[in-house]
Amino acid sequence: MTFRISQRGKEYLETAQTLLRTARTMTDSAIASQIKALADDYERRAEKASHADAAKAFARSAAS
Known part of the structure; x- marks a missing residue:
């Protein structure tokens, strides 16, 4: 089943992407x-x- 992502969902995904980019730059693997x-x-x-x-x-x- 496919569905359209809502505006609220898009905002959550943008936050997730920002967090992942930040995680990639971290030198502390635990953080x-x-x-x-x-x-x-x-x-x-x-x-x-x-x-x-x-x-x-x-x-x-x-x-x-």
Whole structure:
């Protein structure tokens, strides 16, 4: 199933990408790993937000 990413999801993905770029420049591998884990969390948030926003949009259209 494909879905469009919501604006909120795009913002989460942009944050995740920024965190990953930052992690790549880190010399401390422990901190880099924590930043990568945070980026993974933001990617999950992007997916959840997009699904939730799509469901809300569908509910609004169904109510009309």
